[in-house]
Amino acid sequence: MEVVSAAALRSATSALLVLALVLSGCGGGDDVVVQEAPTAKERGVAPRAGGTTKIDRLRGARASAARMTITVEDVGRGRFRYRAPRSVRGGLVEIRLRNIGDAPRKAQLWRIEGDHTIREALRIRHPQPDWLRTAGGVSLTEPGEMSSTLQALPAGRYYAAGVLDTPGIVASFTVTGPRTVPAPPRAPARIEALDFSFRVSGLRAGRNSVDFDNTGAQQHHAFLTPMRAAADIKDVRRFFGSRTSIGAPPVDTEQTRETAVLEGGDRQVTQLDLPAGRYALICFVRGRGGGPPHLELGMINEVTVR
Numbered sequence: 595m596e597v598v599s600a601a602a603l604r605s606a607t608s609a610l611l612v613l614a615l616v617l618s619g620c621g622g623g624d625d626v627v628v629q630e631a632p633t634a635k636e637r638g639v640a641p642r643a644g645g646t647t648k649i650d651r652l653r654g655a656r657a658s659a660a661r662m663t664i665t666v667e668d669v670g671r672g673r674f675r676y677r678a679p680r681s682v683r684g685g686l687v688e689i690r691l692r693n694i695g696d697a698p699r700k701a702q703l704w705r706i707e708g709d710h711t712i713r714e715a716l717r718i719r720h721p722q723p724d725w726l727r728t729a730g731g732v733s734l735t736e737p738g739e740m741s742s743t744l745q746a747l748p749a750g751r752y753y754a755a756g757v758l759d760t761p762g763i764v765a766s767f768t769v770t771g772p773r774t775v776p777a778p779p780r781a782p783a784r785i786e787a788l789d790f791s792f793r794v795s796g797l798r799a800g801r802n803s804v805d806f807d808n809t810g811a812q813q814h815h816a817f818l819t820p821m822r823a824a825a826d827i828k829d830v831r832r833f834f835g836s837r838t839s840i841g842a843p844p845v846d847t848e849q850t851r852e853t854a855v856l857e858g859g860d861r862q863v864t865q866l867d868l869p870a871g872r873y874a875l876i877c878f879v880r881g882r883g884g885g886p887p888h889l890e891l892g893m894i895n896e897v898t899v900r
């Protein structure tokens with residue numbers, strides 16, 4: 595029997611918050627642009643007491659890839675700020691996110707094409723014009739932790755931010771070098787996003803290097819949230835499909851894992867820490883023009899990790 599506890603209510607609130615972040619257009623956001631490298635103190639950030647900084651390197655290609663580190667920190671009242679180097683040598687790049695804030699964050703990269711400015715980009719919700727590209731980035735990372743992604747980073751003007759509706763204080767940077775670069779090597783685990791379904795193989799309990807492969811034409815991401823013991827995938831679909839859900843949620847949204855958003859045809863190797871269990875795998879992204887979140891078009895699967 596489900597008892598509606600304070601914890602469950604908190605979870606419900608955070609689930610609705612996640613929904614709000616993903617689905618709504620409510621956030622005004624900060625449109626301040628900073629271009630700063632991490633300070634020495636930040637570079638030396640230590641793991642939490644009793645914790646370890648887990649960096650799982652993909653052997654081979656990752657060792658030879660260029661590397662950039664993005665830092666995210668909280669700056670009060672739900673505001674958060676990214677820092678990145680001003681200039682990065684492009685190619686196959688290992689992008690690391692160091693989270694020195696208080697809440698889980700991801701680093702979504704955006705690339706601006708043509709003569710458009712970051713201030714223009716930050717005003718965009720839907721429709722999203724073709725000159726603003728979702729360019730991968732680093733998956734959701736816990737406070738005090740660092741995780742990384744290996745992906746092609748072609749030359750261009752970029753910024754690191756949160757989601758479209760809640761970008762935070764973004765960090766702009768320039769990628770120099772070739773316009774076309776090699777794709778990353780294959781990883782043992784794979785999440786393929788199609789229009790509009792997922793194919794999953796090779797996920798196991800612990801830290802996974804995941805080949806996140808968008809073989810569709812649309813933008814997609816992978817959102818993995820642990821399912822509660824009594825819940826089935828229909829409960830999860832109903833929960834996220836309704837904006838008025840009350841009662842105990844069928845998932846533990848505080849333990850969510852989430853990749854960055856990729857354009858159709860793009861691929862990256864990213865890290866996901868997955869304790870054993872059953873997960874709901876969901877895409878909440880809408881099309882460039884708006885439209886329903888892909889969850890409503892069938893992008894929801896149950897995945898068991900052992």
Ligand SMILES: [Cu+2]
Pocket residue numbers: 812813814815877878879888893
């Ligand atoms: Cu999608």
